[in-house]
Amino acid sequence: MQEALPFGNGRLGAMFSGGIDEEHLLINDITFWMNSKRGMDSVAQSGVKLEGYKHFDKVREAYEQSHYGTGEDSMEAMSTKYLSSTQPLGNYAPFTDVFISTGHDSTSVSNYMRSLDAHSGIGRVEYNIGNGHFTREYFCSHPNDVIAVRYTAKHAKLNLKISTSTLHENHRVTSEGHYVILTGEAAMVQDNISFQQLIYVDAGNGTLIQNKDGSLQVEGATDVKIYLTAYSDYLPIYPTFKGRDFMADTQDRMKEAVVLGYENLKQIHVKDVSALMDRCQLELDFKPSGLTTDQLIKKGASIELENLYFNYSRYLQISSSRTAPVPSNLQGLWNGHLKPAWNADYHNDINVAMNYWMVETANLPSSFSPYVEWMKILAESGKHVAKEAYGVQNGWSVGLNGNVFGFTAPNEHGRRMQQSGAWLCQNLFEHYAFNQDKTYLEDIYPILKGAAEFYVDFLAPWKDGSLVVYPTWSPENTYLSEQFSKLNKQTYGAAWDQQLVLNLFTDCIEAATVLDKDAAFRKKLQQIILKLSPQKIGQYGQVQEWPEDWDSPTDQHRHISHLIALHPGRDFSPLTTPELTDAALVTMKHRGDISTGWSTAWKTNFWARLHNGDKSHQFYQFLTSKRAYANLFDFHPPFQIDGNFGGVAGVCEMLLQSHLRSVDNTAKTIDAAAFVAYQQDPKTPNYFSPVVPNEALADASYILHLLPALPSAWSKGSIKGLRARGGFEVDVAWEHGKLKKAEIHATTDGAFRIYSEGKLSEVITLKKGETKHWTS
Incomplete structure (x- = not known):
């Protein structure tokens, strides 16, 4: 392997x-x-523990009374006792x-x-x-x-x-x-x-x-x-x-x-x-060494290796995800063991989603269909989990671990993450953002709506009156561990949950607006957004991971899920939310530079979104030279393919970003033009409340940010076929660390604005097949 x-x-x-x-x-x-089950009745096949909803108030009571630790009445114990499935997940064979x-x-x-x-x-x-x-x-x-x-x-x-x-x-x-x-x-x-x-x-x-x-x-x-x-x-x-x-x-x-x-x-x-x-070709400036791949890795970091890794990882994507009915797993497609590490399964707390970040930007959208087909199964199965585990009659829910048999229940390993539907749906809507295909949007809208419906009923008021997700966790991390042990992971209103619920509701509102349906449901979501718990900046100036200020500056955990609004989300940005961006920088510095393969890849993306090209490149260098086996498989002992795919996504983010929207086309500056998802609370300056999206957001042009995080080591190069939201393909060339030229090709009728070297263009409109030539 x-x-x-x-x-x-x-x-x-x-x-x-x-x-x-x-x-x-x-x-x-x-x-x-x-090693799993199939062919059971539709409820049992989901894996759900029957009638868990009858005890759900007891579970929530443990949270409300702050029963930390692992005692009999703790959040951990109650969640395990009443919500955790014992049905075998099985493994990829x-x-x-x-x-x-x-x-x-x-x-x-x-x-x-x-x-x-x-x-x-x-x-x-x-x-x-x-x-x-x-x-x-x-x-x-x-x-x-x-x-x-x-x-x-x-x-x-x-x-x-x-x-x-x-x-x-x-x-x-x-x-x-x-x-x-x-x-x-x-x-x-x-x-x-x-x-x-x-x-x-x-x-x-x-x-x-x-x-x-x-x-x-x-x-x-x-x-x-x-x-x-x-x-x-x-x-x-x-x-x-x-x-x-x-x-x-x-x-x-x-x-x-x-x-x-x-x-x-x-x-x-x-x-x-x-x-x-x-469809996408990266050409960095290097002289080929003639070394074999294993020798190239042993030699250490090089631009040649970075270029090879990008192309090879795209090849891995083509090889492991095309038109099969299930997506690539933790090991992509390849496994020689009856008991592979982590079951070679589907981890819904980043890994399966990370596998599909680069299909959009690196121009392999046809590789996305297995993810869509799998999500349809999850939504069907997850309806039973919503009802039986939580007593939620509308929508669907899915836990941490998945398989190819529709397992959606929280299981004993993944009991701490009961709801990951919002995370998985993010990829679904992103696919529409890039292709603008209304037929596709119509197809996946019931999945988006079902996920949102679940959260509408599942959200509950906390002591301050704001609506939060609970029970939950902040993926795989712990808090107050010295007092309550390293298994003290259960919590309420974790930052990542709240960020993703806002993201999901906003996407659902836009999808329904584009499809001209569910006006009453759109309004309901807008009303709930006003009540969602705010994002908070803590005592060290960091984005708070938990609702209370429990973060430790010495915590270097590999998961940084509470920055999901920075990436792959779109709601934290140096250009629109400077205070939250500064807090994200503090969090990144606390977490340090030591990472597993997939975490290194995610940090490559984080730093690119923070517009720090050299720091982003540092992590990509580490990924390609220190986290790669002789066959360039990602080194996450023994192997996880998400590092390969996440790394390519990071390179794309260094060279082009398109996640911001222009809601004011008369504005001359990007901070005035762009939609902002969080606004500072005037009474509590370290609180940032969610912003209700106007339905006009559905027509807002995407802003194409050229070379937002170009590393100084890549002084010359080009890339062809990057994809941007709004239905565009972009070719970019640069010399001496500066943009030389760009070409924006329209794959559908659409409009966009360009942001380059600190300047925002007017709105540019193209018909399908037309090209806009741009120079610095």
Whole structure:
């Protein structure tokens, strides 16, 4: 997992190690899980603890009476006792392993090279033995849903053994004609998952032999082509999650691949991948070193490595998320373990959302569809959690941990985060902000509305009369730990919750306005916004993480969720909220520079939004040189892919930001023109109250901020195909640390303003297909 090279089509994936005597292909299917349940009734399938709502007042009472710690009547204990599901979440499962033995002696090999071309999605191995030259190619086709491998030999012959196995005990392997057939089951607590894998071997001018152990033998060949495809019986249908005719699908895809042949499959695949890779191209100014990737990492931070990391991470996005019905997980698509770290599941307190930040800005919007389809399942399942756990009759709710079977309940591990719907919905609306597709907005509006409806009923008045979310936590962090232990995490009205509820309500109001519906509901949300608890600046000048001033300046926790309004939110900005920005700077300094992979990536984005390019670059340097394995997978022992994706998002934020809106197009300065989501309380200056969005916000132009956080180390460079909200693609070039030129291409009819070098342009209107040329 730390050395092999990955390829995939968003559903089916593999890693190749490039072994000389034996190639090991690790095969995965993004929908393939184990150790959970499916096929229960619709309520039970959600995982919810039945009739928790009957005790919900007891749970809240513990909060109201400040029962900290872990005692029997504590917030922690009461939440666990009455709200936590005991249903097994399960884990992402390995699929199969394929072994291709060559009989080659590694000590006799010269000129060995293993490579992966991220632009074409082709893996390659080549080496010499004596006068013989051996090559291999690997790819995974999205258009044809098949893995293809080719072995060739010049001035030599190939003698190969192709075999397969799986870590799942219940399986059978046979060989028939050109095929190696593996059928099996992955163990579930309820309703095992059936699957099949087919391998087809074209021995060319060689001889093909069936072995008794189910493997195939190739002898005396010079050109061997191997095709693989596989499916399980999983379908994204709640609550059965079953029904695919996996054997028929496997056979049909294989027949198509064999008829097309290797060269046609490869041509179609390369055209598909390269078109996506070409949509966004970063070109920093460096002289190629000629070093292999592992040597480049060992050498330390370099612009060459930073450029490579950006392109490679976009390739990982293409490979792990396309049109499958579930999104990329903590490990993207790749897993070889029956018990992967953190279940390789879906963590809803940043990780799954971070996986999709860069699809918008780095121009891979087609990769977003799995997230949308998964969210539809969560919204359906989460209705039962809202009712059974909290007694909320409208809307839906989802806890911290998720799987592919619609698990939405708070579980024992994630009991402290009962509600993450607002966080997940942020990505949904952002996708509309970038594409301006009203058909898409109509499709996802019920999910947005359902999330908002839940909070309308779930919010409750606190002692000061303001509306807060509780029970809750501030993801994974603790407070007053010396007095009440490190498990003292439960709280009320955490800053991140309050920020995201405002964000969700604002998005829901805009969506309903654009779609011209739910006028009464819009008004209700506007009224509730006025009552939401304010954001607060604490005793050290920091953004308060909790409703009370419990922050410690020595707290260097990896989560900084209480700055979510800075990023990926849009409501804290140096250009519009200077006091909150100063407080965010204090928080960032308190949290320090030591981070895990995904946290390093988030800090890259935070500092970019604070317009500190050199500090943002410092974290990106650390991510690429100190938090990367030899295969550039993010180092979050053992591996989490969110660091790769979050890092690319951070680079995009350094070069272009478009989250601010111009609500006053006559204003000449950005602070006067932009919508501001928080206003200072004149009676309590360290309190900042939410602002009710006017429905005119739905028509407000986005402000395109060019080079908002350009690092001094990147004095020259260019990027093509960045995406901006409002439906625009932006090309930017710079020299000597200054903007040279920019081109804004309209993908739909729209208007925008440009902010560059401290100046705000007039409103610029473009028709679809038109381009605006801009120079400093």
